[in-house]
Amino acid sequence: MPSFRPITLVTGASSGIGAALARVFAAHGHELVLAARSEEPLVALADEIAASGAPRPHVIAIDLSRLDSGARLGHELATRALEPSVVVNNAGFGLAGAAHELDRVEQLAMVDLNARAVTDLSLRWIESLQRHRGGLLNVASVAGFLPAPGMAVYYATKAYVLSFTEALHVELKPLGVRVTALCPGPVRTGFQGRAGLKDIQFPRLLEQSVEAVAKAGYEGLAAGKRLVVPGFANKMVTLLPRLLPRSVVLSLADARGRRRRDGAAPAWLRPR
Numbered sequence: 553m554p555s556f557r558p559i560t561l562v563t564g565a566s567s568g569i570g571a572a573l574a575r576v577f578a579a580h581g582h583e584l585v586l587a588a589r590s591e592e593p594l595v596a597l598a599d600e601i602a603a604s605g606a607p608r609p610h611v612i613a614i615d616l617s618r619l620d621s622g623a624r625l626g627h628e629l630a631t632r633a634l635e636p637s638v639v640v641n642n643a644g645f646g647l648a649g650a651a652h653e654l655d656r657v658e659q660l661a662m663v664d665l666n667a668r669a670v671t672d673l674s675l676r677w678i679e680s681l682q683r684h685r686g687g688l689l690n691v692a693s694v695a696g697f698l699p700a701p702g703m704a705v706y707y708a709t710k711a712y713v714l715s716f717t718e719a720l721h722v723e724l725k726p727l728g729v730r731v732t733a734l735c736p737g738p739v740r741t742g743f744q745g746r747a748g749l750k751d752i753q754f755p756r757l758l759e760q761s762v763e764a765v766a767k768a769g770y771e772g773l774a775a776g777k778r779l780v781v782p783g784f785a786n787k788m789v790t791l792l793p794r795l796l797p798r799s800v801v802l803s804l805a806d807a808r809g810r811r812r813r814d815g816a817a818p819a820w821l822r823p824r
């Protein structure tokens with residue numbers, strides 16, 4: 553059998569948190585495979601990383617919401633004699649609005665990307681992750697801790713990623729594979745525009761930069777943490793749904809969702 557070179561696969565690396573994660577892993581000496589649909593920004597990021605003196609990342613333009621995407625990605629890696637030692641499942645998107653009013657097919661594509669592809673790419677290379685004593689970093693969200701009217705399907709997909717990843721953390725620990733769920737709070741990226749959250753104002757206590765989130769994710773995985781919630785205030789936010797009755801959490805999430813859609817945050821939360 554030919555010897556395959558270990559790489560770190562980063563999905564959704566063409567922008568936002570994924571691009572920042574790619575930069576952090578590259579800075580720590582990882583050879584990368586960058587995957588997303590848009591080839592141009594992936595190539596630009598690969599150029600930038602190569603120019604910094606790191607190994608030139610491989611670029612794979614692929615729609616991960618397609619049901620055959622895992623098999624295709626596997627084929628693309630195999631033809632380059634590469635295999636993952638680390639998988640970073642970051643690609644994802646959200647849609648704001650009532651689930652019964654949003655496009656059903658688009659919401660199913662969100663489930664296929666945010667949940668199905670994450671499951672596929674988490675399980676597809678376990679033997680390789682084990683052999684290289686590598687790891688799995690799945691980007692969930694603070695959204696994974698609560699249900700949210702107005703973004704019902706997105707929050708549900710992130711609850712799935714969080715639950716799945718925490719369980720995998722325990723299952724794969726005896727195999728020497730680190731598994732971490734990264735749960736950012738609000739981060740200004742292409743996410744908001746794609747979700748239809750225009751001109752949104754984030755609570756200044758909660759907002760984090762892509763760089764801070766990526767660093768926390770990398771360090772959490774390296775330390776073998778089960779869960780990483782970047783920022784003290786975001787950690788507090790994840791505690792509330794575990795302490796309050798579900799009906800209260802739903803009412804609070806509904807009120808926040810309405811404010812988010814109307815673009816009006818209470819004064820104490822408004823950015824300076």
Ligand SMILES: NC(=O)c1ccc[n+]([C@@H]2O[C@H](COP(=O)([O-])OP(=O)(O)OC[C@H]3O[C@@H](n4cnc5c(N)ncnc54)[C@H](OP(=O)(O)O)[C@@H]3O)[C@@H](O)[C@H]2O)c1
Binds near residue numbers: 569692740
């Ligand atoms: N921003 C936040 O406030 C926030 C908070 C918590 C968690 N998150 C999570 O963080 C992750 C990254 O989001 P982001 O904030 O960095 O948003 P972003 O800037 O919009 O990045 C999303 C990435 O996913 C890729 N992607 C989208 N659809 C895809 C598809 N069908 N196939 C392959 N790649 C696809 C995009 O690339 P292409 O469009 O080129 O395919 C892009 O690289 C997501 O999982 C999101 O849920 C974000």
